[in-house]
Amino acid sequence: PAAVYGRVAPLIVEIGSGQGHAIVHAASGRPGDDFLAVEVFRAGLARTMRDADRTGARNLRLVEANAPEVLEHLLPAASVSELWVFFPDPWHKKKHTKRRLVTADFARLAARALRPDGMLRLATDWEDYAQQMRAVLDAAPEFERAFDGEWAPRFDGRVLTAFERKGERAGRAIRDLAYRPATP
Numbered sequence: 001p002a003a004v005y006g007r008v009a010p011l012i013v014e015i016g017s018g019q020g021h022a023i024v025h026a027a028s029g030r031p032g033d034d035f036l037a038v039e040v041f042r043a044g045l046a047r048t049m050r051d052a053d054r055t056g057a058r059n060l061r062l063v064e065a066n067a068p069e070v071l072e073h074l075l076p077a078a079s080v081s082e083l084w085v086f087f088p089d090p091w092h093k094k095k096h097t098k099r100r101l102v103t104a105d106f107a108r109l110a111a112r113a114l115r116p117d118g119m120l121r122l123a124t125d126w127e128d129y130a131q132q133m134r135a136v137l138d139a140a141p142e143f144e145r146a147f148d149g150e151w152a153p154r155f156d157g158r159v160l161t162a163f164e165r166k167g168e169r170a171g172r173a174i175r176d177l178a179y180r181p182a183t184p
């Protein structure tokens with residue numbers, strides 16, 4: 001990261017950045033941090049680049065790649081300050097739930113990339129996926145909860161995206177979760 005961004009700064013990685021609303025907003029508002037958008041949807045990446053250009057953000061890079069491979073092979077171990085997963089594809093039909101991103105394997109890869117003082121933040125509007133995320137991460141030896149009560153408070157660094165609005169309009173509750181790497 002130091003070579004890519006030309007400096008040493010906290011690195012925030014968003015997986016499945018979609019149209020880039022959250023990460024462009026964050027990058028332009030936090031010039032002291034570096035940002036990486038990971039996405040497979042090319043039109044979303046194009047939109048992200050256009051919007052980043054308009055805001056003049058210099059601290060954002062994009063990678064068109066499959067997120068688990070980025071976590072495993074592209075990012076150095078213990079290099080990421082925050083990892084964001086907001087509204088990942090819900091795969092809500094029963095026969096498709098095995099395609100979901102947040103699994104025990106994902107937890108292992110996320111923990112590898114995160115710094116020991118890092119943070120994993122997630123949000124979804126699908127209740128059963130929220131429960132799956134929480135069950136998987138509660139059970140993962142690599143992570144511990146960074147919230148009290150049932151769910152984390154809404155992360156105030158998260159801008160309202162079309163996916164959140166759609167979920168809200170459909171009457172679905174938005175669930176936030178936050179986990180930190182477990183202390184050995």
Ligand SMILES: C[S@@+](CC[C@H](N)C(=O)[O-])C[C@H]1O[C@@H](n2cnc3c(N)ncnc32)[C@H](O)[C@@H]1O
Pocket residue numbers: 015016017018019038039040041044065066067068085086087088089090161162163164
């Ligand atoms: C439901 S959208 C949410 C986008 C954005 N986070 C938001 O809240 O508006 C999920 C995004 O994750 C991307 N995605 C799905 N699987 C991915 C993977 N394996 N690696 C990278 N991106 C992925 C999709 O292309 C899609 O843009």
